[in-house]
Amino acid sequence: MELTLAIHQITDLRFGDSTYLDGSTLVVDRESLTNHLLEDPRLQSVDMDIANPGEACRIGVVFDIIEPRVKEPGAGSDYPGILGPIATAGQGTTHVLRGAAVTLVDEAAPLGNNKIVEMSGPASEESPYSVLHHLAIVPHTDSNLERHTAQNALRLASVKTSVFLAKTALGQMPNATEVFQSDGPTQAGRDGLPRVAYIGQIHSRQRVAEVDEQILYGANTAGMVPVMLHPNEWLDGGVVSGYQNMGVETYFYQNHPVISELYRWHREGKITLVGTIATMAASDNSDRERNCMLASEMAKWNLAADGVVLTKYGGGAPHADMALTARLCEQSGIFTTVQVSDMSRDRQAESALLFNYPEVDAIVYVGGGDTNWDLPAVEKVVAGNPAMTAALEVAQEIPAGGICGVTSQQGISKLRCFVY
Structure with a gap:
C-alpha cells in the first residue's frame, strides 16, 4: 500500500472575503465556513479565531487538534466512517496544509479539564503545537442535547473544517511530497x-x-x-x-x-x-x-x-x-x-x-x-464561554x-x- 502526502507549507493564516491558498498564506472566509458548519442542526452558532506562533494567546478547553487534509479526488474517502463512506484509508494522494491546525474548543468541558494550547512562554517551547497556525473553532451546541451528542457534533465539525481548509490546495503544486509505502x-x-x-x-x-x-x-x-x-x-x-x-x-x-x-x-x-x-x-x-x-x-x-x-x-x-x-x-x-x-x-x-x-x-x-x-497571564484567550476565558487569562x-x-x-x- 502506498500513500503520498502532498505537503503545502503554511506560514500565515488570516481571515478574508473568500477561502483560498495564496502561496504559503491560508485565507479563510469566516462566514462561508460558519455556514458550512451550521448545516449540522445540532449547532446553534460557531465562533472562530486565529492564534499564530509567538502570540500571547491561550486556547482551551481543547477537544481535539487536527491537521487540514483532503484526499485527491478519486483517491479515497476523507475521514472514512465519520465524514466519508467506509473505505480503506492510507492509499493514493492526500493534500496536507503543513503548519496549520484546526483546534476544536469544547464549550462545556469543566474547569478541571484544563487541556490547553499555549502559544507563548516557557511551556510553549516544549509543545510542538506552539509553532502551528491555529484556526480555533468554538461550536455552540443546542443546550438540550445530551453531552455525548454534543461531543459528536464537535467531532463532525473538526473533520469538516479540516477538509474545508485543505480543499484550497487542490490543483496547486505542493512544496514537497512524502511517500509512505x-x-x-x-x-x-x-x-x-x-x-x-x-x-x-x-x-x-x-x-x-x-x-x-x-x-x-x-x-x-x-x-x-x-x-x-x-x-x-x-x-x-x-x-x-x-x-x-x-x-x-x-x-x-x-x-x-x-x-x-x-x-x-x-x-x-x-x-x-x-x-x-x-x-x-x-x-x-x-x-x-x-x-x-x-x-x-x-x-x-x-x-x-x-x-x-x-x-x-x-x-x-x-x-x-x-x-x-x-x-x-x-x-x-x-x-x-x-x-x-x-x-x-x-x-x-x-x-x-x-x-x-x-x-x-x-x-x-x-x-x-x-x-x-508556571504560566504567565496572556493578552488573548480563545475559550468556549466567559467563565473559561476568565479562568485561563490569568497567571497560574x-x-x-x-x-x-x-x-x-x-x-x-x-x-x-x-x-x-
Whole structure:
C-alpha cells in the first residue's frame, strides 16, 4: 500500500472575503465556513479565531487538534466512517496544509479539564503545537442535547473544517511530497533486516465509549479485540482521538511520531516495518489478559515481528496493559520498547512504578503529572464561554498533562526523565 502526502507549507493564516491558498498564506472566509458548519442542526452558532506562533494567546478547553487534509479526488474517502463512506484509508494522494491546525474548543468541558494550547512562554517551547497556525473553532451546541451528542457534533465539525481548509490546495503544486509505502509482513527483498511492528492503544475501557464516539473508521471500539492495521491507515484518517483525548490528539495520529520514525528506518534499510496493531486498555482482568494475549500473538504469528514498539492511551490501567502486552511479546521472543508517562505526583520513582517485569527493560519516558508549569497571564484567550476565558487569562500553575503536546502518549514529547 502506498500513500503520498502532498505537503503545502503554511506560514500565515488570516481571515478574508473568500477561502483560498495564496502561496504559503491560508485565507479563510469566516462566514462561508460558519455556514458550512451550521448545516449540522445540532449547532446553534460557531465562533472562530486565529492564534499564530509567538502570540500571547491561550486556547482551551481543547477537544481535539487536527491537521487540514483532503484526499485527491478519486483517491479515497476523507475521514472514512465519520465524514466519508467506509473505505480503506492510507492509499493514493492526500493534500496536507503543513503548519496549520484546526483546534476544536469544547464549550462545556469543566474547569478541571484544563487541556490547553499555549502559544507563548516557557511551556510553549516544549509543545510542538506552539509553532502551528491555529484556526480555533468554538461550536455552540443546542443546550438540550445530551453531552455525548454534543461531543459528536464537535467531532463532525473538526473533520469538516479540516477538509474545508485543505480543499484550497487542490490543483496547486505542493512544496514537497512524502511517500509512505509498505507491503506488510510478506515484503520481498528485505531478508536479514529486523522485522518491527507497532502496537498502539486507541481507547481505554476504564471509560465506556459513547455509542456515537467515532474512533476507528467511525466505530466506538465497543467489543473490539486487537486488530491489525496498515501503518498508513493511522496516518490518513482511519483513527481519530476519542472524546477525552488523554494526551492523544488526532494531529499526531496523522503525523504519528512512532510510525513516521519506523518508516524512516524502513526507507533507510535498517528495519522492515511489517505492520501495526490497534488495541485498547481493558476494564477488568479477563479483558486485559485476552487483549494482551491476542495483541502479542498477532505480533508473533501474523506479523512475525522481531521487535515491537508499544504506546498507551490513558493512565494507570492502560500503563499496566501495555506492560503486560510487552511482557508476553518478550516471552515469545520479540524484543520490545514501551513509552510511558509518569503517573506519580511526588517525583518519586517508587510512586511511578506500576509494573516491574525484568523482561520489559527498554522504557522511554514521554512526560507526566510530575512536572508543573508556571504560566504567565496572556493578552488573548480563545475559550468556549466567559467563565473559561476568565479562568485561563490569568497567571497560574498547571501540570504538564494539561498542556497539549507537553505530555504526549504518542511520543512527540520533548521531555526526558532523570533520577536524582
